[in-house]
Amino acid sequence: MYARSTTFQGRPANVDAGIAFVNTEVGPMLDQIEGCRGLSMLVDRETGQCIATTSWENEEAMRASDDQLRPIRDRGRDILGGSMQVDEWEIEVMHRTHHGECCRASWLQGDLDTMTETFRVAILPQLEQTPGFCSASLLVNRSTGLGCATTTWETREAMEASRAAADEMRSRTASDAGGEIVDVHEFDLAYAHLHVPEMA
Structure with a gap:
């Protein structure tokens, strides 16, 4: 995908x-x-x-x-x-439990295979235990070495409450991938009609 x-x-x-x-x-x-x-x-x-x-x-x-x-x-x-x-991008990970109303996108540079493995094995299970979590995806661009991880949340309050845990997970992923965090941005989800199958 x-x-x-x-x-x-x-x-x-x-x-x-x-x-x-x-x-x-x-x-x-x-x-x-x-x-x-x-x-x-x-x-x-x-x-x-x-x-x-x-x-x-x-x-x-x-x-x-x-x-x-x-x-x-x-x-x-x-x-x-x-x-x-x-x-x-290539879509490496897509995991959705239900739809939400806002998202946090994180761009990371580093080894994309390691980044994907960390995201799939370590980060997803932790996210699933976080109150208000709805979905997560990881997109990668192999020509630039850039990954974009996006998490979706039920409410803005839930997203804001998750910031400290998200900072830790993001830093861990960047460290494992031998890279760095490029940018982080929070958004409202204005239109959501993606039909990507489960890819976790």
């Missing part, structure tokens, strides 16, 4: 228009594209940063969709009123 994420550095005032665009146009369009397994959208209403992620059955389907989706990405950038960055 593969994923393409588009990170928009938009204007806070335009976030709702961006969400409406995803709901009314982008989501229904993606439903018609062969090999697409859904879409999620994370938003930070304070900074205007938004991340739209599509999932794909294989790399070929993701690549074949690029020309068709480029105008849609450009429209999203215009609606949100900022810049955008596109990244492609």
